[in-house]
Structure formats: C-alpha cells, structure tokens
Amino acid sequence: MTRVLAYLRRPWSWYVLAPILLVGVGVIVPVIYLVLRAFEADANTLGDLVFRTRNLHLFVNTLLLAAGVLALGSAIAFPMAWLTTRTHTRFRRVFTLFGVLPLAIPGYIMAYVLLATTGSYGTLARLFGIEIPRIGGYAGAVLALTLATFPYLFLNLRTALLGLDPALEETARSLGSGTRRVLLRVIAPQLRPAFSAGALLVGLHVLGDFGVVSLMRFETFSYALYLQYAASYDRVYAACLALMLLALTGIALLLEARLLRGLLLHRTGSGPPRRIRRTSLGAWKGPAYLFLLGTATLSVGIPATTVAYWMFRTEPGSLADLAQALWASLSASAPAALLATALALPIAYLGVRSPSRPVRALERVAWFGYATPPLAFALALIFFSLRSIPWAYQTLGLLIVAYGLHFMAEAVGPIRSALYQAPPSMEEAARTLGRSPLRAFLEATFPLLRRGLLVGVAFVFLSAMKELPITFLLSPIGFQTLAVNVWGHTNEALFGAAAPYALTIMLISSLFVGLLLMQSGRPMRS
Amino acid sequence: MRELLSVNDLTKRLPATGPPVVSALTFSVGEGEIFALLGPSGCGKTTSLRLIAGFERPNAGAIRIGGQCMADATTHVPAEKRGVGVVFQDFALFPHLNAAENVGFGLLSLSRAERKRRIEETIRLVGLAGFEERKPHELSGGQQQRVAIARTLAPKPDLILLDEPFSNLDALLRQTTRQEIRDVLKEAGTTTVMVTHDQEEALSFADRVGVMRNGRIEQIGTPEEVYYRPRTLFVAQFLGRTNLLLSDADGMEADTPVGRVALNRKAQGPVLLSLRPEHLTLKEATPGGTCAGSVLARAFKGHDITFTVLLDGSEYLVHTHNGMPFQPGDSVELEPIEPAVVLETSAG
Numbered sequence: 001m002t003r004v005l006a007y008l009r010r011p012w013s014w015y016v017l018a019p020i021l022l023v024g025v026g027v028i029v030p031v032i033y034l035v036l037r038a039f040e041a042d043a044n045t046l047g048d049l050v051f052r053t054r055n056l057h058l059f060v061n062t063l064l065l066a067a068g069v070l071a072l073g074s075a076i077a078f079p080m081a082w083l084t085t086r087t088h089t090r091f092r093r094v095f096t097l098f099g100v101l102p103l104a105i106p107g108y109i110m111a112y113v114l115l116a117t118t119g120s121y122g123t124l125a126r127l128f129g130i131e132i133p134r135i136g137g138y139a140g141a142v143l144a145l146t147l148a149t150f151p152y153l154f155l156n157l158r159t160a161l162l163g164l165d166p167a168l169e170e171t172a173r174s175l176g177s178g179t180r181r182v183l184l185r186v187i188a189p190q191l192r193p194a195f196s197a198g199a200l201l202v203g204l205h206v207l208g209d210f211g212v213v214s215l216m217r218f219e220t221f222s223y224a225l226y227l228q229y230a231a232s233y234d235r236v237y238a239a240c241l242a243l244m245l246l247a248l249t250g251i252a253l254l255l256e257a258r259l260l261r262g263l264l265l266h267r268t269g270s271g272p273p274r275r276i277r278r279t280s281l282g283a284w285k286g287p288a289y290l291f292l293l294g295t296a297t298l299s300v301g302i303p304a305t306t307v308a309y310w311m312f313r314t315e316p317g318s319l320a321d322l323a324q325a326l327w328a329s330l331s332a333s334a335p336a337a338l339l340a341t342a343l344a345l346p347i348a349y350l351g352v353r354s355p356s357r358p359v360r361a362l363e364r365v366a367w368f369g370y371a372t373p374p375l376a377f378a379l380a381l382i383f384f385s386l387r388s389i390p391w392a393y394q395t396l397g398l399l400i401v402a403y404g405l406h407f408m409a410e411a412v413g414p415i416r417s418a419l420y421q422a423p424p425s426m427e428e429a430a431r432t433l434g435r436s437p438l439r440a441f442l443e444a445t446f447p448l449l450r451r452g453l454l455v456g457v458a459f460v461f462l463s464a465m466k467e468l469p470i471t472f473l474l475s476p477i478g479f480q481t482l483a484v485n486v487w488g489h490t491n492e493a494l495f496g497a498a499a500p501y502a503l504t505i506m507l508i509s510s511l512f513v514g515l516l517l518m519q520s521g522r523p524m525r526s
Numbered sequence: 527m528r529e530l531l532s533v534n535d536l537t538k539r540l541p542a543t544g545p546p547v548v549s550a551l552t553f554s555v556g557e558g559e560i561f562a563l564l565g566p567s568g569c570g571k572t573t574s575l576r577l578i579a580g581f582e583r584p585n586a587g588a589i590r591i592g593g594q595c596m597a598d599a600t601t602h603v604p605a606e607k608r609g610v611g612v613v614f615q616d617f618a619l620f621p622h623l624n625a626a627e628n629v630g631f632g633l634l635s636l637s638r639a640e641r642k643r644r645i646e647e648t649i650r651l652v653g654l655a656g657f658e659e660r661k662p663h664e665l666s667g668g669q670q671q672r673v674a675i676a677r678t679l680a681p682k683p684d685l686i687l688l689d690e691p692f693s694n695l696d697a698l699l700r701q702t703t704r705q706e707i708r709d710v711l712k713e714a715g716t717t718t719v720m721v722t723h724d725q726e727e728a729l730s731f732a733d734r735v736g737v738m739r740n741g742r743i744e745q746i747g748t749p750e751e752v753y754y755r756p757r758t759l760f761v762a763q764f765l766g767r768t769n770l771l772l773s774d775a776d777g778m779e780a781d782t783p784v785g786r787v788a789l790n791r792k793a794q795g796p797v798l799l800s801l802r803p804e805h806l807t808l809k810e811a812t813p814g815g816t817c818a819g820s821v822l823a824r825a826f827k828g829h830d831i832t833f834t835v836l837l838d839g840s841e842y843l844v845h846t847h848n849g850m851p852f853q854p855g856d857s858v859e860l861e862p863i864e865p866a867v868v869l870e871t872s873a874g
Contacts, residue, residue, distance in 0.1 A: 423618060425618035426619075428618070432608075443631075448621065
C-alpha cells in the first residue's frame with residue numbers, strides 16, 4: 001500500500017491521475033458494495049442463501065453450458081482455422097471472412113434466429129414446410145452461444161497457425177514423425193496459448209451471457225440473477241448470486257493464468273521464417289467444403305435470411321420506433337466508446353512506458369472490469385449509485401460510465417500495439433526540442449496512435465451497441481436501445497417486430513467488423 | 527577553453543534503493559569540445575547522458591551548463607528548458623513528419639521566414655539538400671542519422687548529447703559518416719558529449735575520452751593518453767589488445783618475463799605492466815639467451831602482421847610491419863620499442 005502511495009506521489013499530472021482514479025474507483029468500489037450488500041444478511045440467512053440446492057443446480061447448468069459451447073466451438077474453430085491457413089482449399093479468404101462475420105451477430109440475435117427458424121411457426125415450416133421441434137433449453141443455448149462466440153477461438157487459432165515456424169514441423173518430419181505425430185506433438189502444443197486465450201474469452205461470454213439463456217429459458221447464474229432482481233427484488237440473494245458468478249469468473253481467470261504460466265513459445269532461432277507449406281486434402285476435399293459451407297450457412301446465412309424474411313412480414317409504420325431505438329443506442333454507445341478510449345489511453349501508456357507493479361495492478365483492474373459478468377457489474381453499480389450517488393441512478397450518464405468501465409479493456413489492446421510503434425526516445429527528443437511532457441506526447445506520440453485509438457473506439461462502440469444486460473438494468477426509464485427491443489420482442493415471440501432492430505444491429509456491426517478487418521490488414525506505419 | 531559543462535559528484539541509483547548506476551561521476555567539457563564517455567554496456571554511460579539531458583533526476587551531485595545550475599539537491603531544470611540537444615541511438619525521427627518538418631520541430635520561437643531559412647541552412651550543413659520532402663522511412667540509415675543531427679543542431683543548443691550515434695549504421699557507412707558528422711559539429715562549434723561502447727569510435731571521434739566502468743570514470747584524457755598510457759588494467763584492456771607482464775620494478779626499469787624493459791614512470795617492487803602489441807617487435811633469438819620464445823602463429827593482414835609468440839608458457843601478441851620474416855616455429859626474442867606502462871594495482 002505504501003508503495004502504491006509513493007507511486008502516486010510521483011509528480012504526475014491530473015491528466016494521468018484522474019482517469020486512473022476513475023478506473024480504480026469505478027470498478028473496485030461497486031464490487032465492495034456488492035459484498036456489503038450480501039453480508040447485510042445475518043449469518044444464518046446467508047448460509048441458507050449460499051448453500052441452496054438451487055445454487056448447485058445453477059452451478060452445474062452454468063458449467064455444462066460453458067463446456068458445451070467450448071466443445072462445439074472447438075469442433076468448428078479448429079478445422080476451420082486449419083483449412084483456411086494450412087490447406088489448398090479454395091476461397092480461403094471468403095471462408096475466413098465467414099469465420100469473423102458472426103462477431104457482428106450478438107448471441108441474443110442468434111437465439112432469436114434459432115427460435116424464429118424452428119418450430120411450427122418458424123421460417124422453415126412457413127417457407128419449406130419442414131417442421132422441426134423448436135430449439136430451446138440447453139441445446140438452443142449451446143448452439144446460439146457457439147455460433148456467436150466461435151470466432152474468438154477461430155481468430156486466435158488462425159493467428160497462431162500462421163505464426164508457427166514451419167521449420168519445426170520439417171524438423172519433426174526429418175526425425176521420423178508422421179502426420180499424426182507432428183499434429184499432436186509439434187503443432188498442438190504450440191496452439192495451446194492461442195486456444196487458451198480464445199477459450200477464456202468464450203468462457204467469459206458464456207458466464208456473462210444473459211440474452212441467450214433468458215430467451216432459451218435455460219437457468220444459469222446470470223438468468224437466475226436477472227429473475228431474482230426483476231421479479232422478487234430479493235437483493236441480498238441477488239447480491240449473493242452475483243458474488244458466486246464473480247467467483248466463477250475469478251476461477252476461470254486463474255485457470256487461464258495457470259495454464260499459461262511459464263509458457264513462452266516463439267521461434268528461438270534467427271533468420272527469416274520460411275513460407276508455410278500447405279497440405280493437399282485429397283479425398284477429404286468434399287467433406288471439407290461441406291463443413292465450411294455448412295458452418296457459413298448456419299452462422300451467417302440463416303441469420304441473414306431469417307431476419308430478412310421476418311423483416312418483410314412486419315408491418316411498416318414502426319419506423320419512428322426504430323429511429324428512436326437507433327438514437328438511443330447511438331447516444332449511449334458513442335460517448336461510451338470515447339470515454340473508454342480516453343480511460344484506456346493512460347493505462348496503455350503507463351503499461352508500455354513504465355511497467356511496474358502498481359501499473360500491472362491497474363491493468364488487471366481494467367481487465368477485471370471487463371471480465372466481470374455484466375449483470376453482476378450492473379447490479380454492483382446499482383447498489384453503489386443508490387447508496388452514494390442517488391441522483392445518478394437511472395441516468396444516461398451512469399449508463400455511459402458503466403459501458404466505459406466495462407469495455408475499456410477492449411481499447412487497451414489496440415492502443416498498446418500502436419504505442420509499441422512509437423519508441424519513447426521520440427518523446428524525449430521532443431522534450432529536448434522544447435516541449436513540455438504533455439505537449440511532447442501530443443506532438444510526437446499521439447499522431448502515431450491515431451489508428452490504434454480509432455480501432456479502440458470502434459471495438460468499444462460495437463460492444464456497447466450490442467450490449468444487453470447492463471443496458472437492461474441501468475438505462476433510464478423508457479430508454480430502449482436496439483438490443484433491448486430485439487430481446488423484448490423475441491421474448492414475447494414477436495419475431496416480425498424484432499426483425500428491424502436485429503437487422504439494424506447486424507448491419508451496423510458488420511460495417512464495423514469490416515472496418516476493423518481492413519485496419520488490421522494494413523501495416524501500422526507508412 | 528572555457529568550461530561549458532561541469533558534472534560534479536553525480537550519483538544515480540536505479541531503483542532508488544538499489545546500487546548506484548552512476549556514482550560520484552565528475553568531469554567537465556570545454557566549449558566546442560567533443561567529449562566521449564566510453565565503457566562497456568551497463569557501465570552507466572547512458573544513464574549519465576540521460577541525467578545531463580534532464581530525463582532523470584540525480585540522487586546526488588550537480589550538473590552545470592554554461593555556469594547555470596541544471597540539477598542539484600534542490601534544482602531540477604526540465605529537459606525542455608535545458609537547451610541541450612540529444613541525438614538518440616534509434617534517431618527517434620518523427621515518422622509522421624518529413625525531413626524538413628523534423629528539422630524545424632525545435633524552432634519554436636522563430637518567425638516563419640527565419641524558421642524556413644534555418645531549416646534550409648541546417649539541412650545544407652548536413653548535406654541533405656534535396657531530401658527535404660522525404661519521410662524518414664524513405665531515407666537511408668545514414669540520411670536518417672543526418673536528419674537527426676540536423677534536427678538537434680537547428681535550435682543551436684549549447685550542448686549536444688549523442689547516444690551511441692553510429693551503432694545503427696552498417697560498418698561501411700559508419701566510418702565515413704563519423705568523419706562527416708565530426709566535421710559538421712566542429713564547423714557548428716557545438717560542445718558535444720557522446721557515449722559509446724566502441725573504443726575505435728571514441729578514439730577517432732572525441733577530443734577527450736572518459737573511460738567508465740561500474741558507474742565511475744577510471745581515466746580521462748586525450749585519445750592518445752588513454753590508449754598509450756592507461757592508468758588501470760581495465761582501461762588498458764578495454765581500449766585494445768595488450769600484453770600484460772607481471773614484473774619486478776626497480777626505478778625506471780623492470781625485470782619481466784620477456785627481459786628487462788624500460789618503464790614510463792618510476793615504480794618499485796612487483797607491478798603489472800602493459801605493452802601494446804605494436805610496441806613490441808621481434809628479433810632472432812641469440813644463442814644461449816634466456817628470454818627466447820617461439821612463434822606460434824603468424825597472421826598476415828596486408829599492411830601488417832600479427833605474431834603470436836609463446837614464451838615461458840604465456841602467449842604474447844606482436845604487431846609488426848609486413849616485412850618481418852619469421853614463420854611459425856622460429857625461435858625469437860621480444861623487444862619493446864616503447865617504455866612499458868605501469869598499471870595501478872588498486873583497481874581490479
């Protein structure tokens with residue numbers, strides 16, 4: 001603690017300290033309130049609340065859901081990543097795009113699509129007369145969440161596969177290993193960090209998901225938390241559930257850290273790595289294309305056609321509502337994106353330029369805010385605001401701050417990558433040429449960060465616009481974003497009414513995903 | 527020569543509780559002089575430079591530039607107010623600005639016209655006329671180096687600091703650039719402090735050299751002084767290859783494994799002597815002589831020859847002119863052509 005204090009006493013200016021304090025206070029203090037609220041109950045009640053069989057049921061359900069999504073997601077992502085990087089499959093770029101595009105379709109829209117496609121009123125029944133039972137419950141939740149989150153695994157694995165040193169494979173082959181052994185003993189271990197990072201993201205999504213499980217009526221911690229909060233207003237139990245969910249998230253984070261500890265996998269030799277060798281598929285060509293096409297159809301094709309189909313079934317005239325919802329989404333997401341990026345900038349800067357223990361702790365706080373399941377985070381903020389700043393409760397300002405704190409971690413990454421392109425000596429050079437520290441940063445470093453900042457803003461904007469649970473709990477009365485509309489109408493099986501909102505989200509999101517793809521494809525400088 | 531920079535008892539600990547990286551550093555640089563801090567990596571030379579530039583604050587000691595106190599126990603003038611220019615190892619050119627804009631970056635107080643004139647003048651000084659519009663990545667390494675120098679010279683700083691300025695250039699470019707930059711600095715009359723780990727660079731570039739080790743300066747002198755009359759074993763070895771002789775001194779002479787040699791200063795008893803390879807020559811062994819060795823290896827390098835001679839179980843290096851006739855296996859005697867240098871025993 002004294003060390004942190006000594007650190008803070010360093011001659012830093014308000015423009016560094018203010019955001020840091022906001023991040024620390026904004027993320028940590030609400031969680032403390034959550035704990036306080038849970039421990040308001042006396043010990044007996046508390047024990048009663050924690051050790052209910054219902055909790056065990058929720059716990060098992062949550063784990064089963066995470067396991068199912070990870071298993072199915074891996075079954076899609078591994079072959080897809082391999083086929084698009086290591087084989088002579090044609091249209092590799094197109095299929096890669098289909099592996100990324102589902103990012104534009106949030107889980108609750110996937111759930112909407114599944115519900116609106118199947119069953120006796122579904123698109124399949126109406127268009128083709130094919131009637132399959134409506135997908136719901138566990139199977140529906142797994143399918144919807146898998147289709148919405150497998151891109152995280154796919155992208156990580158793809159990057160790792162592209163970065164593998166082919167010389168290692170060739171060495172293994174020259175030492176007498178066959179294809180299977182090379183795959184198991186050489187390639188698989190090297191993919192571990194990438195898989196683990198992707199799996200963590202998927203896991204956090206599953207733990208935090210509210211839209212899918214509520215629409216599919218599958219009871220997990222998040223869903224129970226929502227029911228508890230919305231229906232019975234038993235806030236102590238809600239706080240307990242939120243804390244248990246937080247604990248589960250903490251375990252996931254620890255597991256990932258444990259898996260990655262001491263793992264340093266990169267080329268140790270010098271010299272340029274050789275080109276990747278691609279495999280010919282031979283007889284497997286047919287099944288491979290079938291698999292790729294099937295995945296693309298399921299994850300992008302069906303959602304797009306379903307939403308379009310219901311779009312044309314809906315009565316016109318609700319355009320005013322759509323415009324209002326669009327404006328609501330924009331008015332919360334755009335300021336949140338700017339706020340999150342502004343908060344991420346000093347954190348990324350300190351992390352790159354003066355990495356030290358307090359700075360790493362700060363980065364962890366930012367990451368913690370991101371990993372916290374959104375329902376728990378929103379609940380914590382509600383308790384906090386009701387107790388300490390009641391005037392801010394249910395205001396747009398608080399919603400924006402909540403988005404900003406929750407999604408800030410997404411902006412840290414791109415800014416950090418950009419900062420690595422700007423050596424500190426440039427700022428020092430500017431200092432010796434007569435600039436104050438702040439002006440040196442603005443004139444020498446900032447111009448090089450523009451693209452990183454832009455990507456950060458885009459990431460956060462995209463996430464905030466698709467966000468559902470935080471919006472649900474924290475938005476002002478009558479404030480209905482696109483996401484809230486999709487969820488609300490779908491929840492009542494009004495698929496036609498939900499379609500315009502879903503379509504708008506998908507359009508804006510794919511626009512941003514395209515933008516991000518273009519940005520990441522270009523080199524940072526020149 | 528008037529003193530421009532004076533560094534007094536400078537000490538810096540990194541981290542604040544750790545061992546000193548720079549300890550009790552003291553030296554001064556005269557106006558227009560080029561001074562080099564030479565030492566192996568980790569000896570504290572770059573930290574010293576950063577202290578003088580104002581990027582770091584010393585734990586003790588004082589820095590004065592042009593008679594004005596820049597840093598001591600109570601003062602710390604920030605980098606932007608010191609009037610000290612720095613050329614960084616990686617050049618640190620602003621990639622979003624072209625060459626002319628980079629050079630003009632420090633010209634804040636000038637009017638537009640004056641600024642333009644000064645940019646032109648400085649770019650011409652470093653021989654880059656015609657490259658004004660190029661972005662840094664469109665310039666070669668040597669050209670980037672010159673833009674960096676021009677950018678630093680443009681505001682006419684009292685003092686310029688060079689941090690390993692030539693280490694990013696390939697060997698061929700290094701020598702020519704070094705000479706050109708030296709000429710530019712001398713023409714501008716700028717006082718310069720450079721740090722480097724390359725002894726050849728320090729010896730050929732600087733007017734005076736301070737040899738650093740473990741945060742301290744072991745010896746300050748002209749290149750000739752530190753090379754020919756090293757004070758300590760470290761300086762003798764760091765500045766080039768040398769033969770070390772454990773000897774028994776008696777006044778201006780000493781008994782050594784290679785025979786009796788003259789000394790550069792008076793000494794008594796057991797001492798360590800340094801004799802550079804070029805200060806030795808070979809002659810045919812006299813029959814019955816006690817100090818005969820045999821040629822172990824001969825490396826012909828065009829303008830000279832390096833012999834390795836085995837004598838009493840130790841190997842000695844000898845640089846001679848290229849006409850020396852001995853071959854491996856020949857029996858030879860070593861003959862000093864300069865007095866041997868007595869090294870201080872205290873410094874390990």
